[in-house]
Amino acid sequence: MRAVQFDTYGAPGVLHLRDAQHPHPGAGEVLVDVYAASLNPVDWKVRAGLVAANFPLTFPATTGRDGAGIVRGVGPDVDPTLMDKRVAFFAPRGQGTWTEQIALPAAGLAIVPDDVTLIDAAAMPLAGTSAFIPLVDIANVAKGMRVLVHAGAGGVGTFAIQIARARGAEVFATCSQRNADFVASLGANVIAYDQAPFETQVSDIDIVLDVIGGDVHERSYKVLKRGGLMVCLNAKPFVDRSAEYGVTVKTAPILPKREILESLLQMMGAGNLRSAVEKTMPITDFRQAHEMSETGHVRGKIVMLIRNDDGTPVA
Template identity: 35%
Template structure:
């Protein structure tokens, strides 16, 4: 049986628990796609999983392969798969039952879409989870529409930098908070107003908005209620917003987890290929250095995404 390299964890802990191991190349069953992975991105959920802080993964579920999104080419199609061809370049967000820090991975058709033509594999690998998180937070949960106003916290990161561009592409007015080293970058992404969160209080600078998209939480969330219009909504990727505060400000709160969605990835690819959205990749590591890649993502300031080259 053919083998491949995969990065797995057998127990929870720091980056040192990541192991590069030889495991069998998976066989695509009926309705599945075998992808030869060229790039996989490093996301905050990865180090939450690794450290045991992800509630849906228990110690008895280990070992698991890390990683939630990938870009690569179709190696083989399972019986009954249509609409894809061998050699086609795809990008995808994986379900929680599989990991992308590997040389091959099984995809389900509803998770994958054609890679944006204007991106190379490394850039495409940076997109799926961050882009779907931003897209679903803004539009599915936040209901953001053309002409509305949104405040995005953490706009310089992987999810945030895409959220700014998606909101602008859909015709919203965008305010954003960022660290001082990211202010220029976020302005270049098209934000209408950018606040250095250490130099100025955003609640003193931003006029009321329809949506607060919060990637920071904590006291940032607590202060955000004051900038929401009556009937507005605060959407968080991190925890359930305070229902009492929402009621006090006559607003709403929502927390969500991003889900794979091939249709949304196809729409995102059109925006990228149309020049309306660009992807920022800060660093690329080889698969063998996945532990260092996670350490950098967790401990250092990053602008945009960190990607693993799995080829």
């Protein structure tokens, strides 16, 4: 069994595709053949050691936070009908998904609808959950609200636009002019930040989803109406000026929840949500994938192909 692992923090060169120990499902766990795994910005940040305080590792560590595959074994105290089911999942803390097999808690899996591909399912768990929790659990976005999504062409942003639209909100999203047509196709009013400062292009916003922090956070206060809410997935530190502007600022802890995965997969199955996959890459291109993610210019998601449709490992 192969996995993409690293023995120390560093550049993409520390990653290696190599033989790894076969996992065995324990009590309450299932064994999953991983067919596809997502690439999220946190993956390269973990590899580089930039978030070591929040993501402590035991080396060798396997990269990747989420994916999709087929259940091939069940441990004690697990419903045997899960066998051969297509599932989407998060990796438990300390595990990675860029591997041909993984043992996971059955309680954290979600069944993938028949009309959703494993590639699209693999792209969703972390980015989709990172959009759902701020907009639904925290902001309770509803019909008639005006929502601003920063980084609308990114992994979280693409899901956030669609989730807010599905709940009846009017959505505005920042992106570069290069990505304007793509972001508009998701249902957002485009705010091209490289044409003019975003705060001069939109105002009277009820909800801001800030996935950037820093200067973008600071400038976002100006577009919120009094009584508005900014929810932050903090990429950079920020100064809380909510009292000065008469708004509320909340941070969104992103914790895996089966119920959220099920809700998002149901939306995908019904055609109300789609994964914006810019590129699929064979697992053998693991270093190139990390390098692409580090540029910060990936449109939507990159998905790594780990198994072929017939279940054989990608060569």
